[in-house]
Structure formats: C-alpha cells, structure tokens
Amino acid sequence: MKQFVINQPILDELTKKGIAIRQVFDAHxxxxxxxxxxxxxxxxxxxxxxxESFKNIYNIAVIEGDVIELDVERVRNLGVPVVLAHTGGSCHLDSIMMEQALKQLNLEDIDIIIVENVGNLICPANFYLGTHRNIxxxxxxxxxxxPCKYPGMFKGADIVLLNKxxxxxxxxxxLEYFEKGIRQLQENIRILPLSAKTGEGFDKWIAWLTNSYDRYIKSFTIDTS
Ligand SMILES: Nc1nc2c(ncn2[C@@H]2O[C@H](COP(=O)(O)OP(=O)(O)O)[C@@H](O)[C@H]2O)c(=O)[nH]1
Ligand SMILES: [Mg+2]
Structure with missing residues (x-):
C-alpha cells in the first residue's frame, strides 16, 4: 500500500516562512x-x-482559512477586521496562505490575531504558521x-477547549476518558469545558487568553532592576 508522506523540503520551506511570520508578529x-x-x-x-468579550479591550483581527466567505461574514458583522486566507480547497492552512492574508491587514492597529484553521484534526498540526499558541x-x-484517535493534534495543543x-x-x-486521552500526551495541559452557545466556561477561557497575552507583552520588557 502506498503511504502518504509530506514532502520534507517543501515542509522545511514552509516552516522557514512560518518563522519569518513569527518575527513580523513580534515586531508589531x-x-x-x-x-x-x-x-x-x-x-x-x-x-x-x-x-464579544474582548472587543472594547483589545484590537482583534481574524484570519479565516477557508474557500468561501461565510465565516468571514459572521466575523465582519461584529465590526472586526477579518480576511480570508484562501486555502484553494486544501485541508490545512500553510504559511504561504498566512503571508498573503497578513498583507491585507493593517498590523499597526492589532493586539491579537485569531486564526481559524481548516476543519480537520490531522493536517493542520503539521504546518507551522508562526502563531504563538495552538488552541x-x-x-x-x-x-x-x-484525543486517542488524533494524538498529533492534541500533542501540539497549548490548551484544549471542550466545546458544546x-x-x-x-x-x-x-469526560474522564476524554481527559485521560489528552493527559497521556501532555500531563499538565489545561482542558476547559465550555459552551459557545450558553457562555458556560468562557470566563476561564477569557482569563487564560488574557493571561497569555499579558505574559507575551511582558516578555518585551527589559528587566533593569
Ligand atoms: N449546542 C451547541 N451548539 C454549538 C456550540 N457551539 C457551536 N454550536 C453550533 O455548532 C454548529 C457549528 O458551529 P461553527 O462555529 O460554525 O463550527 P466550525 O465549523 O468549527 O467553525 C453551529 O450550528 C453552531 O451554532 C455550543 O457550544 N453548543
Ligand atoms: Mg467555522
């Protein structure tokens, strides 16, 4: 049987581009x-x-990895800058698509960029986009x-949200079996049950994100004491 192998030189080039994108993020x-x-x-x-929780606190922008503008419209309706990273039907976002999308955003006015990757629990885990956290x-x-079926995805997570x-x-x-599947891969990872419908658990998720953002910004401060 033929095995699907991602072309390593191509993957290396994409990773280099992802590193360059990270530098752009950090410069801004x-x-x-x-x-x-x-x-x-x-x-x-x-x-x-x-x-909705962050709108008046941080300047947020969104990159939607998709082929159509449906989700873009949903975000745009909230009055937030949003661009489509056109995937051309691919099953994941890569750093070339990210680079194209970033060109359409005014980076001077953004605190946080949220990237919605393509719906898929396998491929997106293999492509570095330069982002700071994997959700x-x-x-x-x-x-x-x-978690047991898709360890590659859960292994690379910085936090797991259990929605719905x-x-x-x-x-x-x-819940215990679900958490066990994740803890076998990462013992101490944060797992947060929440509901985008009712809002349950969102206070904890927003606190985690705020904390991560604050720590990121503090990392630029030179300690002169
Ligand atoms: N019951 C319930 N439905 C939800 C929740 N979050 C999303 N949905 C519904 O699930 C469907 C898919 O949601 P969507 O955000 O488009 O998923 P995506 O494809 O991962 O972006 C929609 O019908 C949502 O209304 C939730 O927490 N609880
Ligand atoms: Mg969506």
Whole structure:
C-alpha cells in the first residue's frame, strides 16, 4: 500500500516562512493564536463569543482559512477586521496562505490575531504558521475518543477547549476518558469545558487568553532592576 508522506523540503520551506511570520508578529507585538478543530466543532462560534468579550479591550483581527466567505461574514458583522486566507480547497492552512492574508491587514492597529484553521484534526498540526499558541477545540457530540484517535493534534495543543458542554448531560461522553486521552500526551495541559452557545466556561477561557497575552507583552520588557 502506498503511504502518504509530506514532502520534507517543501515542509522545511514552509516552516522557514512560518518563522519569518513569527518575527513580523513580534515586531508589531501582535499575539496570535491558531484555532484547530473538526468541521462543526464550534471554531467560529468560539471566536465570535471571544470577540464579544474582548472587543472594547483589545484590537482583534481574524484570519479565516477557508474557500468561501461565510465565516468571514459572521466575523465582519461584529465590526472586526477579518480576511480570508484562501486555502484553494486544501485541508490545512500553510504559511504561504498566512503571508498573503497578513498583507491585507493593517498590523499597526492589532493586539491579537485569531486564526481559524481548516476543519480537520490531522493536517493542520503539521504546518507551522508562526502563531504563538495552538488552541485545539473538541466538542461533545464528536465523541470522547478524539484525543486517542488524533494524538498529533492534541500533542501540539497549548490548551484544549471542550466545546458544546451543554450536551454533556445528553450524550454518552465520558469526560474522564476524554481527559485521560489528552493527559497521556501532555500531563499538565489545561482542558476547559465550555459552551459557545450558553457562555458556560468562557470566563476561564477569557482569563487564560488574557493571561497569555499579558505574559507575551511582558516578555518585551527589559528587566533593569
Ligand atoms: N449546542 C451547541 N451548539 C454549538 C456550540 N457551539 C457551536 N454550536 C453550533 O455548532 C454548529 C457549528 O458551529 P461553527 O462555529 O460554525 O463550527 P466550525 O465549523 O468549527 O467553525 C453551529 O450550528 C453552531 O451554532 C455550543 O457550544 N453548543
Ligand atoms: Mg467555522
């Protein structure tokens, strides 16, 4: 049977471009997060509610990895700068697509960039975009076995959000089994159940993001004491 192997020289070039993008972010003190999940897990819904919480505190911009403007429109309706990173039908975003999208944003006026990656629990994990944190979203209706089935994705996460927790009482979803699947890969990672529908758990997610942003900005301060 033929095995699918990602072409290593191409991957190396894309990683170099990702590193260059990180430098651009840091030159502008822009904190960036890469949101990855299955299609329908609630990436856009989480982004919209996050924007609502942050709108008057930070200048947020969004990059939507997609082929159509549906999610772009949803974000634009909140009055936030948003651009489509056209994937050409690819199953992940890469640093070339990111570079094109970034050219369309005014980087002088942005504190935080949120990237919505393509709905997929495999490929996006292999492509470095230059972002500062990987946010992986799972959702209750997808089932509790996703960390066991897609370890590559959960291994690279900085935090796991378990969305649609309003379904926890209705689905045969074992939270303990789900968490165990993640802790086998990363013992101390933060796992946050939340609901983009009801807002449950969002205070903790917003606190985590605020804290990560503050730590990022503080990292530029030279300690002269
Ligand atoms: N019950 C429930 N539905 C949700 C929640 N978050 C998103 N959804 C619904 O799930 C569907 C997919 O959400 P969307 O944000 O478009 O997912 P994406 O494809 O990952 O961006 C939509 O119908 C949302 O209204 C949630 O926390 N609870
Ligand atoms: Mg979406």
């Amino acid at each position: 003190k822009i904190f960036s997060v890469n949101i990855m999940a299955s299609p329908g897990a609630g990436k856009t819904s989480v982004i919209l509610r996050t924007i 992986v979203i799972a959702s209750v209706p997808e089932g509790d076995d996703k 927790c309003d379904y926890l009482d209705h689905e045969a979803f074992e």
